[in-house]
Amino acid sequence: MAATSAPPARFRRLRRALRGPLEVWERLGLRARVTGLFAFGALLLSLLMGGLAFYSTSHFLVGDQINSAISESVSAAGTVENALKAQPGAFVPTLLNHANSTSGANSILVYRGTASGSSFAVSLSDVPDALQSLVLSGTPATQTIVLNGSPQVVVGIPIPALRNAQYFAIYDLGDLDHTLHVLALALVLGGLVTTLLGGVVGRIASGRSLRPLSAVSRAAVAIARGDLDTRLRATTEDPDLAGLTQSFNTMVDQLQERIERDARFASDVSHELRSPLTTLANTLNVLEAHSHEFTPRAQRALELLGADLRRFERMVAELLEISRSDTGALDVSLEPVDAGELVRQSVHASARALPEGIAPPEVWIDPLLDNVILNVDKRRFERIMANLLENAALYGGGATRVAAENGPMRHGRPTMVIAVEDEGPGVPLAERRRIFDRFYRGQASGRRGASTGTGLGLALVSEHVRLLGGLVGIEDAPGGGARFTIELPVFDDEEPE
Numbered sequence: 001m002a003a004t005s006a007p008p009a010r011f012r013r014l015r016r017a018l019r020g021p022l023e024v025w026e027r028l029g030l031r032a033r034v035t036g037l038f039a040f041g042a043l044l045l046s047l048l049m050g051g052l053a054f055y056s057t058s059h060f061l062v063g064d065q066i067n068s069a070i071s072e073s074v075s076a077a078g079t080v081e082n083a084l085k086a087q088p089g090a091f092v093p094t095l096l097n098h099a100n101s102t103s104g105a106n107s108i109l110v111y112r113g114t115a116s117g118s119s120f121a122v123s124l125s126d127v128p129d130a131l132q133s134l135v136l137s138g139t140p141a142t143q144t145i146v147l148n149g150s151p152q153v154v155v156g157i158p159i160p161a162l163r164n165a166q167y168f169a170i171y172d173l174g175d176l177d178h179t180l181h182v183l184a185l186a187l188v189l190g191g192l193v194t195t196l197l198g199g200v201v202g203r204i205a206s207g208r209s210l211r212p213l214s215a216v217s218r219a220a221v222a223i224a225r226g227d228l229d230t231r232l233r234a235t236t237e238d239p240d241l242a243g244l245t246q247s248f249n250t251m252v253d254q255l256q257e258r259i260e261r262d263a264r265f266a267s268d269v270s271h272e273l274r275s276p277l278t279t280l281a282n283t284l285n286v287l288e289a290h291s292h293e294f295t296p297r298a299q300r301a302l303e304l305l306g307a308d309l310r311r312f313e314r315m316v317a318e319l320l321e322i323s324r325s326d327t328g329a330l331d332v333s334l335e336p337v338d339a340g341e342l343v344r345q346s347v348h349a350s351a352r353a354l355p356e357g358i359a360p361p362e363v364w365i366d367p368l369l370d371n372v373i374l375n376v377d378k379r380r381f382e383r384i385m386a387n388l389l390e391n392a393a394l395y396g397g398g399a400t401r402v403a404a405e406n407g408p409m410r411h412g413r414p415t416m417v418i419a420v421e422d423e424g425p426g427v428p429l430a431e432r433r434r435i436f437d438r439f440y441r442g443q444a445s446g447r448r449g450a451s452t453g454t455g456l457g458l459a460l461v462s463e464h465v466r467l468l469g470g471l472v473g474i475e476d477a478p479g480g481g482a483r484f485t486i487e488l489p490v491f492d493d494e495e496p497e
């Protein structure tokens with residue numbers, strides 16, 4: 001049991017240990033990861049290739065060196081043997097030097113129980129004991145050692161014909177070692193450069209292959225912004241991308257179709273509701289004309305019916321307007337108009353429709369706006385002002401001031417701002433983002449005007465403003481009430497639109 005449960009525990013520990021690095025890895029972008037993988041691959045490859053190259057080269061060079069050391073030693077031992085046979089009392093160091101004059105190796109001869117070296121730099125104690133006993137037993141052998149920090153190879157040759165003498169030669173491998181060090185350094189540097197190159201290639205390759213993705217992301221942003229006609233350009237060269245492009249475009253097609261179908265549905269419904277509503281309204285008018293004949297209870301019921309029917313009519317009209325704007329059926333007819341004049345006229349026109357007891361607001365036009373021309377749809381602008389003034393009347397006790405002044409620069413173009421202020425309770429911060437949503441009615445609607453509102457007024461305002469290329473906003477009025485602002489682009493005379 002214990003044996004079988006051990007691996008999962010180990011795996012669990014491994015997984016736990018890897019969790020941190022894995023999370024960091026996953027948090028890196030796709031591009032960074034591809035780059036990292038390329039660099040890592042290049043590193044592995046250069047390690048493998050470099051290791052192989054180093055191993056085979058050093059193997060070959062060292063083997064070669066040892067082989068030539070052996071054959072040189074064999075011939076030197078022969079020379080020494082012949083010389084001592086001819087002249088048994090000869091001075092051994094001289095003989096040794098003579099025998100090694102070409103190779104430059106240091107050598108030692110153990111002869112008649114004494115060891116003589118070719119120079120003072122070497123002695124028999126430099127030759128490992130194991131090698132000495134091998135050679136003493138009559139077997140030629142080699143061994144590599146480190147002498148004074150430098151690698152050496154010792155070759156031992158037994159000379160049985162010379163009363164069991166032993167010949168040792170020590171060859172310095174320092175040069176070879178240096179060569180191998182240089183080679184290793186070159187391979188490491190080469191590996192680093194390859195890794196770096198791998199990273200660069202990965203970066204370029206991932207950039208190239210991710211380029212279509214950034215096109216997709218740009219298109220998605222445009223679509224989210226409401227630009228439903230955006231499509232990806234079909235690339236014919238790459239079959240993988242062609243598939244992506246096609247499915248993306250098909251998805252947007254279907255989305256667009258669906259949005260249009262929904263918008264058309266709302267528009268059709270409101271359109272269809274209009275004629276029965278007209279019949280109802282006409283019938284109601286007839287009934288109202290005869291209301292004095294009814295009992296007080298029936299009269300009250302008729303009043304309630306009338307109020308609801310008018311609200312219903314209004315809702316259908318607004319719904320029709322908003323859904324037409326959704327389907328793109330609302331056309332915008334822009335014409336150049338004097339900014340100040342436009343504001344004054346629209347306030348004047350809307351003020352007439354305000355409930356009784358609501359005074360028209362003071363209109364203030366910044367003198368800087370004199371002769372400023374707006375390129376605007378007048379009818380639409382009037383609808384905006386009518387809605388804002390009506391809201392101010394319903395929820396803020398009536399607009400106190402309508403001000404028009406220069407606005408901030410937007411996309412390098414000048415703007416003007418029209419503000420409608422009241423001294424009512426204002427709009428709570430929490431509601432400010434939502435009051436422009438369709439059918440959203442805020443706290444204020446519960447207090448007053450509940451029967452007339454539909455929750456579509458500000459949604460229509462923002463729709464109209466958007467069609468005019470402007471921005472709508474809500475803030476606190478200086479006097480504490482609500483201040484609705486409309487920012488509209490001002491076009492220079494020379495370049496209308």
Ligand SMILES: Nc1ncnc2c1ncn2[C@@H]1O[C@H](COP(=O)(O)OP(=O)(O)O)[C@@H](O)[C@H]1O
Binds near residue numbers: 422441442444
């Ligand atoms: N001037 C204002 N002062 C306070 N609240 C306002 C004002 N104008 C609008 N609101 C709030 O915004 C909500 C949405 O307005 P709107 O879209 O015109 O719908 P409705 O007027 O039919 O309720 C209102 O219900 C109200 O709560």
Ligand SMILES: [Mg+2]
Binds near residue numbers: 391
């Ligand atoms: Mg309203």
